Amino acid sequence: MSEIEGIYEDLEADVSLEEFREAVEAKVEQMGGLADEETAAMLIAHELGESEVNGVADVEPGMEEAKFVAKVVRIGDLRTFERDGEDEDGRVVNVEVADETGSIRAAFWDEHAEAAINELEEGQVLKIKGRPKEGFSGVEVSVDDVQPDDETEIDVQLTDTYTVEALSLGLSDVTLVGVVLDTDSVRTFDRDDGSTGKVSNLTLGDSTGRIRVTLWDEQADLADEFTPGETVEVVDGYVRDRDGALELHVGNRGAIETVDEDVEYVPESTPIEQLEIGETVDIAGVVRSADPVRTFDRDDGSEGQVRNIRVQDATGDIRVAMWGEKADVDVGPGDEVALADVEIKDGWQDDLEASAGWRSTVTILGDGGGGDAGDARDDESTGLSAFTDADGGAESASTDEETEADSASPAPDPVEDGDSDEPIEFTGVVVQAGDPVVLDDGDTTMSVETSADVGLGEEVTARGRVRDGRLEADDVF
Secondary structure, eight states: OOHHHHHHHTOOSSOOHHHHHHHHHHHHHHTTTSSOHHHHHHHHHHHHHHHBOSSGGGOOTTOSOEEEEEEEEEEOOOEEEOOTTOSSOEEEEEEEEEETTEEEEEEEETHHHHHHHHHOOTTOEEEEEEEEEEETTEEEEEEEEEEEOSSOOOOOOOOSEEOGGGOOTTOOSEEEEEEEEEEOOOEEEEOTTSOEEEEEEEEEEETTEEEEEEEEGGGGGGGGGOOTTOEEEEEEEEEEEETTEEEEEEOTTOEEEEOSOOOOOOOOOOOGGGOOTTOEEEEEEEEEEEOOOEEEEOTTSOEEEEEEEEEEOSSOEEEEEEEGGGGGSOOOTTOEEEEEEEEEEEOGGGOEEEEEOTTOEEEEEEOSSSTHHHHHHTOGGGTOOOOSOTTOGGGGGOOHHHHHHHHHSOOOOOOOOOOOSSOEEEEEEEEEESSSEEEEOSSOEEEEEOOOOOOTTOEEEEEEEEETTEEEEEEEO
């Protein structure tokens, strides 16, 4: 066996021995005799090894060449264009290909473009060799060679409408239907060319998960038109990575509008008792107390704002600091909330604290006062069940800080009835378990002065007389 054949045998590349010999000869000629055949063979083997990637996600701009196997997801239209100084028009077809690691756009030019239209089929697996570059919606590959691969199986979804779970890096022409979980305001920025751009964000969810949606320029103003709970459809979006998380982007070629569809979003949350410092997690529970919004001056002279709320689930409670626009979310005692992507930090008196910043999502699942919200508490999938137990559960673990927060938090507006000489009874759900206790019957809230031990979410009846808009309870049962 010759040295060239030995190097070829050790090479895990999809080229024939004849092609390898031709490449070695070309390398010897290219180097003008500065390398013999063995050295040239080793150089070629190194170049071929670098071009092989483990999956689509490993294809990066700047690589001289990339070789990978992927499934055809979508075939675009044949487009023609004029080339400078040439009589014949150029032709190109953009083909979306994907594997289990991600998706990428492959540009087929000229004769490859004709073959893509006439011979390719969605679902077909291809061996692709091409030159990666940064394209409009992420990394693209300009195809130099392509061969069918009938032996490799790739598990990739073929669909016109995606779920959140099915999205992968590099996908474009994405249609997705989801419920609006959160919205941000429109922001402007200066581009390098001197023009002004606009951007805004939504968070959408479906039965498989949630994703942050970034709206650009003409689409950005639409964020002000949507409210949490509405169902919208994204058309012609593209998937990008930001800080290790997937985002769905909508530019001027895309669209987003409300649709009349029912979409279920069930948040997955970490029990509060299992939270640890440094984690970024999702939590869900009932709001026990809500402080007023506070403003503060930043080091750069700008003004910031924050609002603290305390959230309780079946396992414990935690203070949540809601920063910036999140502080303006209309949430109060008794509301059931899901908070996504909150960071767990070391809070006051070594107590844990959750921080909800710009990447976080605050979704109100239901408001206090029984009815539908009461039903949601019993749904184990949200982690909101069993707020009270025989031993008082997390309610009995309140700290001095929590008591201070509860007493300082503004209670819901009390019932407007005047003082009563005759005893009355008021039945409602406990939406604040502090001093005072606040009950809500679905239509009215009542502040109750009592020493009785009641738990958040519990339905109780208080009997007594109303003084200064507060029910002085003789009995609570």
